[in-house]
Amino acid sequence: MYSYEDRIRAVKFYITCGYNAAYTVSKLGYPDASNLKHWYKEYSESNDLHKGRKKVSKFSDREKRDAVDYYFAHDRNALQTVKALGYPSRPLLIQWVKELCPEEGKRRCKSFKSHVRCSQEEKIQTVMESCKGNLKIAQIAEIYGVTPSAVSIWRKELLGEGKTLKMIQPPAEDKSIEQLIREKAELEAKVKRLENDVYKLQLERDILEKAGDILKKEEGINLDQLTNREKVFLIDALRNKYKLNELLPVLKLSKSSYCYQVQCIKSKDKYKELRQQIKELFMCNKEIYGYRRIHCLLRKDGIIVSEKIVRRIMNEEQLIVKAARKRKYNSYKGEITPEVDNIIKRDFSAKKPNEKWLTDITEFHIPAGKIYLSPIIDCFDGMVVSWTIGTSPNSKLANTMLQKAIEQLDPSEHPLVHSDRGCHYRWPEWINLMDTAGLTRSMSKKGCSPDNSACEGFFGRLKNEMFYGRNWNHASIDSFIHKLDEYIHWYNETRIKISLGGMSPFQYRRSLGIAI
Known part of the structure; x- marks a missing residue:
């Protein structure tokens, strides 16, 4: 049933995969586990497999000896022996007698002749029934009262080489030779098309399996979403089974693109040093710089490279800034004191320091x-002018922060202070501090966060870069306050801003000659 090449391939794959019969059968599609282990046993004994068909008798030596002994014990009656034991056929019994007792076989045994005399028409009818394939030979032999071996002998006589069986067929519609040849060609073409369809389906199935094994893609992956580089890895993994011109159309990849990607994979990475430098910049800046800020730092170091290259390298190295969204704190407690106008009106630009201030609590x-x-x-x-950190959003938290900020002002500076409608900015003590320092109050509309978007933006950057995506399960309140205070110092002194030309707020003010 299986050729020598198929069997030896299965045995070697079975040994390579660690003697896993189920895995071997699933990958090769043949044989069953019992056959595979039988082949391996033969291979382990002789270091090879038999070539051609290996004929194995279904009767053991003990059964052969019992049949021959019974035959001699009962007057050498082959028919009685077969009926009593239920095996084998009479010709086979005579063959066993000749093998086990050659002298007795020559002297006593006679050539077998069938006791059932069948006419030529009956033999032809028997062979016709066996050719239909509806019944087994043993069933046909039982119907006609003969042995199965007799039916087999008749088949060889009537269907052997150089002989034809003349069967009487029912009348059918006469067809010309040309029409029969045409129908045959159509059927062969249809079979060929079906074989090609099955081959293509098997090819697509293997590609999807390799995408899961090599590229770790999830089930249901769309091949069109793969990059050309990933497609090349798939092709190389399947080249031992399929031709290149069969794989390229399925993956929708041109041969020129394939050759280009192969050369890129083989060639040295020209961005090797740049990759390492980008990793160091990303790690040194708390893993919060995106590709724009990394590109800005590289440019300041004299490295000329496009933003696209930086973005691509960061994607390949999985240098991703973690981000998440959380429900923000709401300090609105109702209309405690009269409201004030929104003087800033979303104009968050300032020509000099300490002209417009924004505040809020998060x-x-x-x-x-x-x-x-x-x-x-x-x-x-x-720049964060002043800040306070605490475990309770009380008036002391806001008032202390405002008092520290006022202490940094020159007598001629009276900034506009914009806030939301939180209770902290409507309590009498806050209002008294503002009036004493000559500061102007401004408030957003109720529930309108865009009116204070610049301050909200600072909170968003702060939490994305320092808080979200990190494990704080083992952090105490004091250690977290220390981390938060450390971040704000770093934000003012070191963290670069693209809008400031790649400088931090401290560096920007120094470049303008402003005292800090």
Whole structure:
């Protein structure tokens, strides 16, 4: 049933995959596990497999000896022996007698002649029934009262080489030789098309399996979404089974693109040093710089490279800034004191420091508890002028922050301070501090965060870069406050901003000659 090449291939694959019969059968599609182990046993004994068909008797030596002994014990009656034991056929029994007792076989045994006399027409009818394939030979022999071996002998006589069986067929529609040849050609073409369809389906199935094994793609992956580089890896993995011109059309990849990608894979990475430098910049800056800021730092170091290259390298190296969204803290407690106008009107630009200030309170929730940050942001360059951190969003948190900021002002500076409608900015103590320092109050509309979007933007950057995507399960409140305070110092002194020409707020003010 299986050729020598198929059997030896299966045995060697079975040994290579660690003697896993189920895996071997699933990958090769043949044979069953019992046959595979039988082949391996033969291979392990002789270091090879038999070539051609190996004929194995279904009767054991003990059964042969019992049949021959019974035959001699009962007057050498082959028919009685077969009926009593139920095996074998009379010709086979005579053959066993000749093998086991050659002298007795020559002296006593006679050539077998069938006791059932069948006419030529009956033999032809028997062979016709066997050719239909509806019944087994044993069933046909039982119907006609003969042995199965007799039916086999008749088949060889009537259907052997150089002989034809003349059967009487029912009348059918006469067809010309040309028509029969045409129908045959059509059937052969149809079979060929079906074989090609099956081959293509098997090819697509193997490609999808390799995409899962090599590229770790999920089930249902669309081949059109693969990059050319990934397609080349798939092709190389299947080249030992399929031709290149068969794989390229299925993956929708031109031969020129394939050759280009192969050369790129073989060639040395010309961005090897740049990759390492980008990794170091990303790690040194708390893993919060995207490709634009990394590109800006490279440019400051004198490295000329496009933003697309930086973005591609960061994607390949999985240098991804973690981000998430959380529900923000709401400090609105109702209309405690009269409201004030929105003087800033979303104009967050300033021509000099301490001209416009923004403030708000944000919440950080970690397993150890809640922490609150109250900062003042300068609209001139985004610097955090003053900030306080605490575990309760009370008036002391906001008032202390405002008092620290006022202490940094010159007598001639009276900035506009914009906030939301939170209760902290409507309590009498806050209002008294503002009036004493000569500061102007401005408030957003109720529930309108865009009116204070510059301050909200600072909170978003802060949490994306320092808070979200990190594990705070083992952090205490004090250690988190230390981390938060450290980040704000780094934000003012080191963190670059594209809008400031790749400088931090401190560096920007120094470049303008402003005292800090």
